[in-house]
Amino acid sequence: MARLTLTNGKVVIKPFNRIWIVLGIVIALSFLFGYVVALESEGITFRPDQLPIILKKMFSPHRGETWIDYFSYILELQNVMVMTLQMCYGGTVIGALSAVPIALLSSKNIVKTKWIYGPFRFLLNLFRTIPVTVLAVISIGMVGTGILAGMIAISLFTFGIMAKMLFELIETIDMNCVEALESTGANRVQAIRYAVFPQVFPVFIGYTIYIFETNVRSSAILSYVGITTIGTIMKDNEMTDYDKVGGAVILIFVVCVIIQLFSDLVRRKLE
Amino acid sequence: MIRFVDVQKTYANGVQALKGVNLQINDGEFVAIIGLSGAGKSTLLRSINKMISITSGQLFIDDAEISSIKGKDLRMLRRNIGMIFQSFNLVKRMTVYNNVLTGRVAYHPTFKTVFGLFPHEDKILALESLDTMGILDKAFTRADQLSGGQQQRVALARALAQKPKLILADEPVASLDPITTVQVMDDFARINRDFGITIVANMHHVDLALKYASRIIGIKDGRVVFDGPSAAISEAKLVEIYGRALKHNELLGE
Numbered sequence: 012m013a014r015l016t017l018t019n020g021k022v023v024i025k026p027f028n029r030i031w032i033v034l035g036i037v038i039a040l041s042f043l044f045g046y047v048v049a050l051e052s053e054g055i056t057f058r059p060d061q062l063p064i065i066l067k068k069m070f071s072p073h074r075g076e077t078w079i080d081y082f083s084y085i086l087e088l089q090n091v092m093v094m095t096l097q098m099c100y101g102g103t104v105i106g107a108l109s110a111v112p113i114a115l116l117s118s119k120n121i122v123k124t125k126w127i128y129g130p131f132r133f134l135l136n137l138f139r140t141i142p143v144t145v146l147a148v149i150s151i152g153m154v155g156t157g158i159l160a161g162m163i164a165i166s167l168f169t170f171g172i173m174a175k176m177l178f179e180l181i182e183t184i185d186m187n188c189v190e191a192l193e194s195t196g197a198n199r200v201q202a203i204r205y206a207v208f209p210q211v212f213p214v215f216i217g218y219t220i221y222i223f224e225t226n227v228r229s230s231a232i233l234s235y236v237g238i239t240t241i242g243t244i245m246k247d248n249e250m251t252d253y254d255k256v257g258g259a260v261i262l263i264f265v266v267c268v269i270i271q272l273f274s275d276l277v278r279r280k281l282e
Numbered sequence: 283m284i285r286f287v288d289v290q291k292t293y294a295n296g297v298q299a300l301k302g303v304n305l306q307i308n309d310g311e312f313v314a315i316i317g318l319s320g321a322g323k324s325t326l327l328r329s330i331n332k333m334i335s336i337t338s339g340q341l342f343i344d345d346a347e348i349s350s351i352k353g354k355d356l357r358m359l360r361r362n363i364g365m366i367f368q369s370f371n372l373v374k375r376m377t378v379y380n381n382v383l384t385g386r387v388a389y390h391p392t393f394k395t396v397f398g399l400f401p402h403e404d405k406i407l408a409l410e411s412l413d414t415m416g417i418l419d420k421a422f423t424r425a426d427q428l429s430g431g432q433q434q435r436v437a438l439a440r441a442l443a444q445k446p447k448l449i450l451a452d453e454p455v456a457s458l459d460p461i462t463t464v465q466v467m468d469d470f471a472r473i474n475r476d477f478g479i480t481i482v483a484n485m486h487h488v489d490l491a492l493k494y495a496s497r498i499i500g501i502k503d504g505r506v507v508f509d510g511p512s513a514a515i516s517e518a519k520l521v522e523i524y525g526r527a528l529k530h531n532e533l534l535g536e
Contacts, residue, residue: 185374187367187369187371188371188372188373190333190367190371191365191367191371191372191384191437191440192384192387193333193360194331194333194360194363194365195360195361195364195365195384195385195387195388195440195444196356196357196358196359196360196361196362196387196388196444197357197384197387197388198357198388198392200392200396201387201388201392201395201396204395204396205373205376205384205387205395206373206384209373209375209376209380210373210374210375212375213375
């Protein structure tokens with residue numbers, strides 16, 4: 012608390028802003044936990060000099076091979092990359108679309124009954140605690156280790172995040188338009204179609220592209236539960252054929268940059 | 283025709299907004315409701331299209347009692363009543379044309395409107411409504427690109443597209459500048475005169491109300507304290523409605 016005296020003698024007591032205490036605690040805890048983790052880890056070898064060596068191994072041809080070999084290997088990966096992209100695309104679109112009705116049912120301003128939006132929110136929170144690898148293992152149990160399992164896992168994962176992001180977005184919209192639509196005699200569905208959708212649509216598309224990009228990057232992880240994706244190459248080489256892993260990293264990087272450029276373009280068009 | 287019979291409204295928090303209102307508004311009238319903020323103007327207006335449900339009493343529209351209707355009957359009632367808001371309440375990201383078309387939504391089954399399918403007549407009607415309001419050239423502009431006065435005209439075009447018998451206006455010019463205010467009020471007068479549409483408007487500005495409306499309803503503390511032709515309202519009545527004399531600078535000025 013601070014006492015501020017105005018020139019005319021009036022005294023204003025300004026309440027202390029607690030955010031600084033909270034921020035201080037957050038930062039202090041991160042140092043504390045970092046220290047604990049370092050103490051607990053056995054056999055740490057601190058060798059920063061390895062970093063340039065590993066990077067060189069990743070982003071240059073293997074000993075005895077040429078740059079042509081290196082790049083032709085990246086080109087060989089394109090089939091796997093295309094399959095990965097198809098899997099991510101299908102999963103993202105299916106997941107994002109199926110999140111729409113659930114997000115509407117979870118929004119306080121659309122469904123005013125606590126008994127409806129409450130349980131939906133609770134289930135969504137539960138659902139999002141399941142890691143994507145676990146979703147993949149469950150999918151594999153149902154449809155085998157093909158990329159179909161990957162697509163199902165990605166759609167479930169996308170559904171979980173998207174439903175959450177979307178209902179939070181829906182709760183920020185201008186409800187006056189909904190009132191206007193209802194005053195014309197429109198029913199609930201019509202009011203949602205003409206007053207809610209136009210307001211959230213551009214942001215929804217932006218979110219979907221963002222999640223698509225995240226999915227492309229994280230699909231590499233799915234190879235560790237047995238689904239063939241762009242990450243398989245990293246797993247099969249046990250991280251020793253650094254040049255092959257490096258090639259896959261370059262390919263993922265290029266694809267993500269293209270998706271980002273595409274995303275910027277779409278967002279500009281939607282504005 | 284709108285008829286209030288001993289209408290009361292008590293909100294869930296205990297506030298008594300209407301304490302027994304008796305009124306009759308005939309077809310083709312231009313009525314201004316005046317009174318202080320919190321006097322019950324908005325509640326009175328919104329009870330007419332049941333955006334707010336009354337607690338007791340009866341409310342008739344063309345001899346149909348509406349205080350207990352719901353569902354489809356309620357939507358059928360509302361589609362014949364246009365509503366204009368202080369903050370326009372357009373969907374800002376949509377084009378002017380699409381905003382006006384939303385006035386037709388209630389006339390069609392849900393599945394058709396979900397896919398944005400409107401009959402040809404509706405599209406023509408929407409464009410003609412815009413033409414009536416003098417903003418046909420803005421039809422395919424996004425609503426948020428327009429000035430306040432233009433946006434309120436789009437809202438009026440949306441109401442006209444409903445083919446209403448009655449337009450309710452809740453502080454229609456309160457967020458407009460004085461010049462635009464006069465233009466929009468002229469539009470209301472024109473709609474009232476040319477189409478015979480009944481206008482019921484809540485007004486901040488007493489002098490505007492007196493100038494445009496043919497009849498004034500003064501509300502104080504949930505009760506009607508004046509109801510008569512604009513010409514008949516006296517300085518003393520205004521003092522009663524507002525609790526004190528209005529100073530010259532509180533009027534919009536001629």
